[in-house]
Amino acid sequence: MIAADWGSTHLRLYRVDGDGMVRERRRSDQGTQASRGRHGEVLAEALAGWDDDTVLLCGMVGARGGWHEMPYLDCPAGLDDIAGQLQRIHPPGFEQRALWLVPGLRDTVSDMVPDAMRGEETQLAALLDVLPGGVHRVCLPGTHSKWVTIHDGRIQRIHTAMTGEVYALLRTHSLLGALMAADDGRFDGYAFDAGLRRSGDPGGLLHHLFGVRTTGLSGQFGESALPSYLSGLLIGHELRGGALSQEGPRPAQVHLVGSERLLAAYARALTTLEIGVQRHPEDLAARGLHALWRRRSANLAVAPPAALATD
Template identity: 50%
Template sequence: MIAIDWGSSSLRAFRLDRKGQIVDSRRSDQGLLNANGRFAEVLEALIHHWDDALVVMAGMVGSRQGWREVPYVQAPAGLHEIAAGMQQLNDAAIERELWLVPGLRCVDVHGIPDVMRGEETQLCALLPLLGPGTHRVVLPGTHSKHAHVVDGRIERFSTFMTGELFAVLRQHSLLGRMMVEAPDDAAAFAEGVALAGRQGSLLHQLFSVRTRALFDQLQPAQLASYLSGLLIGSELQDIDAEGGPLHVMAADGLADAYVSALALLGRPATRHAEDSVAQGLYLLARARELPM
């Protein structure tokens, strides 16, 4: 089968054998923002010469702005509920069997909804490995997700705009104008994490990027790492001290930042590779009993 991870900014394809092992992979920059609705054309170009009949896709490709909208499945949900929400997509331009994975939704105690689309598939690869009881999984990114997994099912989750806030402040704010390109600075990152743990509003803490530079407590080359620590530290304040083992699932650089921030907060976490999305798609296809 072919497993596709199609998000807003990137598109990845994995060719899997019957046991779910990756035998080949390709990537492109034709995420939703670049593909401009030419979904069939972009997909066929990417998987050209791979002759598998089955294609299963996860991510924003199944959103309102995607190829076709697949309704969110309501959490709590495990592998089988998510597989049951998958939908087949018929497109005259493609002679393969196309399937889309749904996103997940949940509602908090205040009636505020939350959603994920793509991360549920990453989680599907992890669920069978976690064992019984409660686990917390952090999936860092533009919009970080914190999922509560209970007995192998996703019970509920929360989204944090950490990555997007870092990007807009870096590129468009007064704080960003004071920064210079520089390697990561672990000490400045740790200072940001520490400040985020103190009382007071994030809106106030952010201004310390400016004032600490103004009074030479931080150098321009340290400011981006300090801001990153402040934002990631603020996000991680929301994780209760108790509630089961912690897991971080992300690409290397981002996983490093989150695991070290959690360590600074006295909270050991287990790392998991981010490219589990292919494995998640394989497990979903199998749960749905699709012909591989």
């Protein structure tokens, strides 16, 4: 089978064998935004030379404004629930393959305002496939950081923080960004820790952000350290603001899923707050899609639901 993680900015393809091992991988910057109006064409090109029948797609490809809008599945939802809601689509030009979309997940009960995810549920599926029962807290940091609570194999709660997007906005377009050097990927641990500490002071985020400016102008942190200070400040607000306290007491441990660079920052912040960390690689999507497909096949073998009979 082929597992496709198709987000706003990237298309990642994995050729997965029957045991769930990734045999080949492809990656392009033909995200769903760049592919608007020609999703079929982009996917056909990306798949060229791979003759597998089954293609599972997750991510923004199923969002409104993507290729084909998939309704959200409500939490709590486990592997079987998600696998049962895979939906086959029949775009022209793919008569030789079976294309399936994964639904996003929605949480309408934990908070006054609904929360949702699209794409991350597939990375989580890989974890659901291996984690033991009980309660687990998972964080997938990024443009929109996802915090998830798993209860006995089902995703119970979704809590999103716009940390990454706000960081990028401030870095690129704000008066604060003007005080900072171009992003060279360097990480200043001392400045990061100072920003993290600052997030625990009274005053609120909007006030602390202005402090980044005075901190920069006063020379306390130079233009190359200031981005790390801002990062520590925002991640600190994400953690203290509600991500950790979303349900009862702070967790003893958090599972982190994401790129090495982001995970290093989040692990540092969580460790400072005396919370244990277990890291997982970013590319769980292939494993998750395979787990969903395996689960769906197993369930169908037992009792094929009528609604899927025509597929």
